[in-house]
Amino acid sequence: MKLVYTGKTKNVFALENGNYLLKFKDDCTGKDGKFDPGENSIGLTIAGVGLINLRMTDYFFEKINAQGIKTHFIKANMDDVTMEVLPAKVFGHGLEVICRYKAVGSFIRRYGEYIESGSDLPEYVEMTFKNDEKGDPLVTKDALIALNIMTGKQYDDIKEMTKKITRIVADDLKAKGLDLYDIKFEFGYDANGEVMLIDEIASGNMRVYKNGEYIEPMTLSKLFFAK
Numbered sequence: 001m002k003l004v005y006t007g008k009t010k011n012v013f014a015l016e017n018g019n020y021l022l023k024f025k026d027d028c029t030g031k032d033g034k035f036d037p038g039e040n041s042i043g044l045t046i047a048g049v050g051l052i053n054l055r056m057t058d059y060f061f062e063k064i065n066a067q068g069i070k071t072h073f074i075k076a077n078m079d080d081v082t083m084e085v086l087p088a089k090v091f092g093h094g095l096e097v098i099c100r101y102k103a104v105g106s107f108i109r110r111y112g113e114y115i116e117s118g119s120d121l122p123e124y125v126e127m128t129f130k131n132d133e134k135g136d137p138l139v140t141k142d143a144l145i146a147l148n149i150m151t152g153k154q155y156d157d158i159k160e161m162t163k164k165i166t167r168i169v170a171d172d173l174k175a176k177g178l179d180l181y182d183i184k185f186e187f188g189y190d191a192n193g194e195v196m197l198i199d200e201i202a203s204g205n206m207r208v209y210k211n212g213e214y215i216e217p218m219t220l221s222k223l224f225f226a227k
Contacts, residue, residue: 022083024050052221053202060201071197088188092149094130099166102181157195181207
């Protein structure tokens with residue numbers, strides 16, 4: 001294996017078969033020693049969090065693949081805390097796709113004069129550039145096309161896939177008495193330009209409530225897998 005990228009929460013290795021291996025780490029984004037998935041820098045290390053994130057990612061990617069939605073996922077190894085994935089190119093320097101069911105977080109900070117916090121949203125999908133210095137700025141479909149970052153078809157495919165994947169996650173959470181408010185994904189594309197879901201689906205990428213109370217990511221993971 002050859003190390004090709006050192007990330008905040010995962011390292012990426014190139015495999016001899018042409019695929020890649022993601023090694024999940026116990027490092028977490030946060031500030032002042034407190035876990036915060038919205039932060040852009042590593043704030044603390046929590047023993048076992050890498051395995052927890054991989055377990056949820058494995059669970060959802062298996063389910064999403066079974067629905068015929070294209071992802072980069074091949075298989076996970078819980079003993080090594082690794083995941084083998086197909087090669088994929090990211091859009092631009094990295095793009096985050098958010099699906100919102102409720103008006104909270106940065107949505108309210110931007111549009112609070114027009115909508116009350118916690119109001120329902122109709123599977124609202126938005127995209128932001130991954131850029132810590134610029135605060136992950138929003139980007140429109142027209143801008144992405146004009147900048148030659150993606151085609152109109154790729155944008156439409158991502159939007160439709162995002163809605164389908166979010167429904168899968170939300171339905172599973174609902175079955176456990178949990179309400180999904182919003183969730184963040186990453187997408188890439190293969191050698192033929194086909195869009196695929198990449199990265200992970202873990203508790204730190206979603207905002208979930210129970211009986212109106214926000215559930216911390218680590219608590220969410222425990223609740224999700226509780227028997």
